[in-house]
Amino acid sequence: MTDSEVASPTPVTQLSFDPFAVDELEDAELDTLAHGAIALDARGIILRYNLAEARLARLDRHSVLGRHFFDEVAPCTRAPEFEGAFHQMVVSGAERVARFAYLFDFKFGAQLCDVEMIRAPAGKRWYVFVTRRDFLEPRDNLADGWAAPLQRELLRDPRADEGVRRDSAEQRVVEVDGDFLATLLHTARERYPLEWPRFCHDWGQRWGRRLMVGLEMESAEVHGASLRELPFARTVELIRNHLGRGGWGAVDVDTSFIADGLMVVDVSRSVLAEISETGRAGDGARGAPLLEGLLGAVFTHLSAKQLTAVEMPGAVPGGNRFVVLGAKMRSSAVTLLQSGTVTTPRGLLDSFRSTRTLEP
Amino acid sequence: MSQDSIPASLREDLLRVTDGETLLRTATLPGAPMRRSALSLDPTAEFLGRIPWDTAADERALPTATLLRLL
Numbered sequence: 461m462t463d464s465e466v467a468s469p470t471p472v473t474q475l476s477f478d479p480f481a482v483d484e485l486e487d488a489e490l491d492t493l494a495h496g497a498i499a500l501d502a503r504g505i506i507l508r509y510n511l512a513e514a515r516l517a518r519l520d521r522h523s524v525l526g527r528h529f530f531d532e533v534a535p536c537t538r539a540p541e542f543e544g545a546f547h548q549m550v551v552s553g554a555e556r557v558a559r560f561a562y563l564f565d566f567k568f569g570a571q572l573c574d575v576e577m578i579r580a581p582a583g584k585r586w587y588v589f590v591t592r593r594d595f596l597e598p599r600d601n602l603a604d605g606w607a608a609p610l611q612r613e614l615l616r617d618p619r620a621d622e623g624v625r626r627d628s629a630e631q632r633v634v635e636v637d638g639d640f641l642a643t644l645l646h647t648a649r650e651r652y653p654l655e656w657p658r659f660c661h662d663w664g665q666r667w668g669r670r671l672m673v674g675l676e677m678e679s680a681e682v683h684g685a686s687l688r689e690l691p692f693a694r695t696v697e698l699i700r701n702h703l704g705r706g707g708w709g710a711v712d713v714d715t716s717f718i719a720d721g722l723m724v725v726d727v728s729r730s731v732l733a734e735i736s737e738t739g740r741a742g743d744g745a746r747g748a749p750l751l752e753g754l755l756g757a758v759f760t761h762l763s764a765k766q767l768t769a770v771e772m773p774g775a776v777p778g779g780n781r782f783v784v785l786g787a788k789m790r791s792s793a794v795t796l797l798q799s800g801t802v803t804t805p806r807g808l809l810d811s812f813r814s815t816r817t818l819e820p
Numbered sequence: 821m822s823q824d825s826i827p828a829s830l831r832e833d834l835l836r837v838t839d840g841e842t843l844l845r846t847a848t849l850p851g852a853p854m855r856r857s858a859l860s861l862d863p864t865a866e867f868l869g870r871i872p873w874d875t876a877a878d879e880r881a882l883p884t885a886t887l888l889r890l891l
Contacts, residue, residue: 688885763888
């Protein structure tokens with residue numbers, strides 16, 4: 461074994477990101493990864509814990525930060541091939557431990573995972589990356605204290621969760637009422653009238669990326685497959701159910717034009733459209749940039765290429781219609797749709813074709 | 821078309837799709853309605869080589885990533 465390797469070298473091919481660049485990511489960016497990512501110090505104290513890991517371990521990150529990963533949060537990793545390899549990597553100065561399979565025991569079930577560990581290039585931080593492969597029933601006859609604790613067992617103060625609401629994955633949720641959103645809208649419009657549409661678009665994009673991490677975890681746990689692998693109809697159903705459960709509106713996707721490079725998404729009765737309108741009813745300048753950002757991020761994630769959503773103003777009474785298409789077409793689509801000369805997906809496609817015909 | 825007459829490559833594809841039964845039914849039932857399908861419209865699509873022209877399956881039963889490749 462060399463100094464730079466603890467186990468046999470295996471190229472990191474299954475992670476969808478460069479693990480050695482992760483330490484430079486902001487926490488919000490770390491939360492967009494669809495793999496568990498945990499940063500530890502040399503002793504094994506948790507310094508960072510991303511959204512995917514929190515959801516799949518069903519732990520609140522604020523409860524685990526500052527705790528000892530091997531002793532307190534994941535005692536099922538106290539084995540030579542996991543904790544032993546970590547400490548050997550730290551002591552030897554090795555830059556990584558090659559990927560290995562490991563069975564995590566939780567009280568709600570076991571998870572078969574691929575694990576990789578690296579040393580951050582810049583500082584004294586080490587990262588553990590966890591990719592879930594299979595979700596299993598809880599194992600019987602485990603030694604006491606071997607399975608990872610539940611969220612409530614991590615609380616040092618029994619009252620620490622008072623006033624906190626959690627979903628089935630133990631993630632903190634809040635109920636947002638119409639007054640909260642209305643006051644947000646009025647304040648932002650008054651204070652930042654010009655920046656508001658851009659703000660909403662960026663907000664929607666960031667939310668969409670995090671939403672997809674949550675849905676990927678749900679998909680892996682329930683269907684044993686990523687959203688990209690699921691039949692399109694089922695993926696849409698998951699998104700529709702998630703947004704519908706939250707009261708964010710009803711989503712319908714029409715793929716009739718997909719062979720021509722365009723998809724139509726209708727969002728009905730969405731409060732998100734109301735809070736991010738860029739104009740007043742009847743002034744011809746309505747738009748829902750928050751939903752545009754959200755849908756663009758959702759379908760970009762699913763297709764693994766840059767897609768964008770553009771609203772078709774006034775196409776659906778009581779709702780919002782969007783076309784989803786390649787990001788390169790955004791500027792043309794916005795121009796055509798805002799001019800009012802194009803009002804249907806077919807019209808938009810015809811305009812694209814005639815434009816191409818006119819090009820030299 | 822009976823299930824046996826489906827090329828092995830297609831059968832594999834259908835099995836891989838979680839909701840493969842939908843595709844199989846659409847593809848194999850005599851007189852099944854032939855949909856205007858994304859599959860039959862883009863002869864350059866990568867997966868055409870694996871799914872016969874006359875399958876006319878419901879594109880929404882395809883894996884999400886496969887379908888969205890058309891955008």
